[in-house]
Amino acid sequence: xxxxxxxxxxxxxxxxxxxxxxxxxxxxxxxxxxxxxxxxxxxxxxxxxxxxxxxxxxxxxxxxxxxxxxxxxxxxxxxxxxxxxxxxxxxxxxxxxxxxxxxxxxxxxxxxxxxxxxxxxxxxxxxxxxxxxxxxxxxxxxxxxxxxxxxxxxxxxxxxxxxxxxxxxxxxxxxxxxxxxxxxxxxxxxxxxxxxxxxx
Numbered sequence: 001x002x003x004x005x006x007x008x009x010x011x012x013x014x015x016x017x018x019x020x021x022x023x024x025x026x027x028x029x030x031x032x033x034x035x036x037x038x039x040x041x042x043x044x045x046x047x048x049x050x051x052x053x054x055x056x057x058x059x060x061x062x063x064x065x066x067x068x069x070x071x072x073x074x075x076x077x078x079x080x081x082x083x084x085x086x087x088x089x090x091x092x093x094x095x096x097x098x099x100x101x102x103x104x105x106x107x108x109x110x111x112x113x114x115x116x117x118x119x120x121x122x123x124x125x126x127x128x129x130x131x132x133x134x135x136x137x138x139x140x141x142x143x144x145x146x147x148x149x150x151x152x153x154x155x156x157x158x159x160x161x162x163x164x165x166x167x168x169x170x171x172x173x174x175x176x177x178x179x180x181x182x183x184x185x186x187x188x189x190x191x192x193x194x195x196x197x198x199x200x
Contacts, residue, residue, distance in 0.1 A: 001019075002017075002019040002020055002022075002023050002029075004023070004028060004029060004030065004031035005029060005030060005031065006030070006031060006032050007030050007032050007033055007034060007037070010029065010030050010106070011106065011107075011108065013055070013106075014054065014055055014056060015051070015052055015053055015054060015055065016051065016052040016055075017051050018050045018051055021041060021047065021049075021050075021051070021052065022043070022044075022047075024040070024041055024102075025040055025041040025042065025043045025047060026040075026043065027040060034110075036110030036111055036150065036179055037105070037110070038110075038111055038112045038179070038182045038184075039101060039102075039104075039105040039109075039111065039112050039113045039177055040112075040113075041098055041101075041102060042098065045074075045075045046094075047098070048068060048091055048092075048094055048095035048098060049066040049067060049068040049095055049098070049099070049134075049136060050066075050067060050068050050069050051066060051067050052064060052065070052066045052099070052102070053065050053066065053067055055103065055106060057107060057140075057143070060142050060143050060144070061139075061140055061141060061142070061143070062103065062107070062139075062140035062143060062154075063137075063138065063139055063140060064099050064100075064102070064103045064136075064138045064140065064156075065135065065136065065137050065138070066095070066099055066135070066136045067133060067134065067135050067136075068095070068133070068134040068135075068136075069132070069133060069134075070087075070127060070129070070130075070131045070132055070133065070134060070162070071129075072129045072130065073129075074087070074129070076088055076091065077129050085128065085129050086126050086127065086128060087126070087127035087128075089121075089123050089126075089168065092127075092134075092136075092160045092167075092168050092170075093118065093121060093168075093170060093173070094115075095136050095160075096136060096138060096156070096158045096160070096170050096173050097115040097173060097175050099136060099138055100138065100140070100154045100156055100173055100174075100175035101113030101114075101115075101154075101175045101177065103138075103140060103143070103154050103156075103175075104143070104152045104153070104154050104175060104176070104177045105177060107143055107145075107152065107154075108145065108152075109145060109151070109152025109153075109154075109176075109177040110150050110151070110152065110177060110178075110179050111150060111151065111152075111177040111178045111179035111180070111181065111182070112177060112178060112179075112181055112182040113175055113176070113177050114175065114176055114177075114178060114181070114198075115174070115175055116153070116174040116175055116176050117172075117173075117174045118170060118171070118172060118173045118174065119171040119172030119173075120170070120171040120172070121168065121169070121170050121171075122168065122169045122170075123167065123168055124166065124167055124168070124169070125162065125165060125166075125167030125168075126162075126167065127162050127167070131162045131163055132162075132163050133162070133163055134160065134161070134162050135160070135161045135162075135164075136158060136159075136160055137158060137159045137160075137161070138156045138157070138158040138173075139156055139157050139158075140154050140155070140156045141155050141156055141157060141172075142154070142155045143155075150178065150179035150180065151176055151177060151178045151179070152176060152177045153174065153175070153176040153177075154174070154175055154176075155172055155173070155174050156172075156173050157169075157170065157171050157172065157173070158170040158173060181198075
């Protein structure tokens, strides 16, 4: 059973299990969040990992490692592709963005996470239904808080491995957190009900 933890405990943790990540995705993990604590992970099936096994900070740098168990009947194998099931490579990139956003919040970044871009992505392999374990290893090259703007940003390089074989390499993935952009009253047609270009 997972019980809520304090914000101080959240910031001090070096790993998170599946139940804790789900509680975070639903906004229930931290019992005393600061006002600016608005970020969420995607809920399943879009949450692309099952556990964070390592998370650490060293001044402006850091590291986060996560794992995902491959399921024979994972949702994407049913549609990508019929007769040739393979996990879409874009979901591996999305996992890295999700983890960098989580890292920003763990470091104290305010607001809600958004992917900002990526420098380069190389695919050297694939994830198939009878594989066992995907590992995401991210070296955070720079973490910055922009307190006057209510924002933070992390830039990282990542390796994606399946059963200990490197299959993707991702350079300069970028994620930020921003205050005042979350759409918490969905599906009401309110201030943040429309997207479009965002000049941050």
